Amino acid sequence: MKQNKQIVRDLIDDCILYFEQQSYSQDRIDRYKSMWEKGIVWFMAENSILYYDASVGDEYIRTHIAGRLITPGQRDFIRSVYVLSEFMKTGTVSKRRCRTAERKLSGRIGLLMEQFLLHLEVLRRSKITINDHRLYLFRFLVFIEGKQVQSVEEIMEDHIIIFISTSTNNNICVVSSLRYFLRYLFEIQALSHDLSEVLRHYKWNKKEKLPSVYSAEEVSGIESFIQRGDATGKRNYAMMLLATRLGLRASDIAHLSFSNINWEGSTIILSQYKTGKKIELPLLVDVGEAIIDYLKYGRKKSDSQRIFLYTRAPFTEMTNAAVAGTLGQIIGSSGVDTTRRKHGAHAMRHSLASRFLENKESMPVISEALGHQNTTTTMSYLRIDIESLRQCALDVPVVPERYYEQKGGVYYER
Numbered sequence: 001m002k003q004n005k006q007i008v009r010d011l012i013d014d015c016i017l018y019f020e021q022q023s024y025s026q027d028r029i030d031r032y033k034s035m036w037e038k039g040i041v042w043f044m045a046e047n048s049i050l051y052y053d054a055s056v057g058d059e060y061i062r063t064h065i066a067g068r069l070i071t072p073g074q075r076d077f078i079r080s081v082y083v084l085s086e087f088m089k090t091g092t093v094s095k096r097r098c099r100t101a102e103r104k105l106s107g108r109i110g111l112l113m114e115q116f117l118l119h120l121e122v123l124r125r126s127k128i129t130i131n132d133h134r135l136y137l138f139r140f141l142v143f144i145e146g147k148q149v150q151s152v153e154e155i156m157e158d159h160i161i162i163f164i165s166t167s168t169n170n171n172i173c174v175v176s177s178l179r180y181f182l183r184y185l186f187e188i189q190a191l192s193h194d195l196s197e198v199l200r201h202y203k204w205n206k207k208e209k210l211p212s213v214y215s216a217e218e219v220s221g222i223e224s225f226i227q228r229g230d231a232t233g234k235r236n237y238a239m240m241l242l243a244t245r246l247g248l249r250a251s252d253i254a255h256l257s258f259s260n261i262n263w264e265g266s267t268i269i270l271s272q273y274k275t276g277k278k279i280e281l282p283l284l285v286d287v288g289e290a291i292i293d294y295l296k297y298g299r300k301k302s303d304s305q306r307i308f309l310y311t312r313a314p315f316t317e318m319t320n321a322a323v324a325g326t327l328g329q330i331i332g333s334s335g336v337d338t339t340r341r342k343h344g345a346h347a348m349r350h351s352l353a354s355r356f357l358e359n360k361e362s363m364p365v366i367s368e369a370l371g372h373q374n375t376t377t378t379m380s381y382l383r384i385d386i387e388s389l390r391q392c393a394l395d396v397p398v399v400p401e402r403y404y405e406q407k408g409g410v411y412y413e414r
Contacts, residue, residue, distance in 0.1 A: 022313035234298035
């Protein structure tokens, strides 16, 4: 822990030294120096304040920034103050991250919603599933509070119908979540009648979607577009191959750890982040070499067991969104025509499935390679290639004529 007060210029010098040790770019360091000089240093000089502490930084923000419509530039000045305060307190600076939107389920109805989510935990629903329910229920709570509804007994059928009639809420996930919650309220006798019946036969506007698929030549062009001369390029190439050659989701790439790779057995073994299903994939030569190249010549030293890190200080673990965004940006910039096609890790997953189909792999084999629980899910990946699906189907043996003649053919008379 650092001392509680420090001469501001000494503190800034220490912080700059830390930035240099953490390999911050000179442009970023110069940017911070400029903001400190024009912001907190100027403020302290104007008010004859020699020693800096967090309260000084808060006072600067309160008197010179807070209360206004904050611009991106002002947000950077706020960040520069928080950096000084954090460095004084911990001796480090954490990476700036987007804050997850807080979905607080408040009031009497919100309390029952929280109780419902705990019920889902008892049923061992996944964290992702529970978070999805929280999002949909939060939307419904905001809606009914806007209608001055304060208790579940005041919820009317019209409220439910109007809520799910909007384009945002008119989908199977929202409808199912709301129906499940309303049925739960009836089961615990919070409602005297089962409002979930309102949604039993409700038809949402389901729009058929075709998967985005890229040819083998296009995928090869995307891979070769990546420049592997620096740490970022080496990392991005390894991540892209995991998506194009093995069909891993962005979330599984982000969570890939050293323990998942069996170098001796040339396999990758992991539990999928989305489904929890354990899969074992071959560690292809090109994929393995790309990972090794990144680990030896691109990855910064870190205690993290995750393989992929940010290439800018402080070199923390990449998030699911960061991996997805990086791969999408590469595909979009590669020169491959993405018109009317999605261009992310999932598109590469669809493309790999299509390639399996072209090679006439059976449906169970494709499902296993993609880590699907059943072949029904796999079918949604392959709707675009009807001809290949026909070739993938198992042959139906010809029924011999004598089968129809048994017992005089009495069972087969029209």
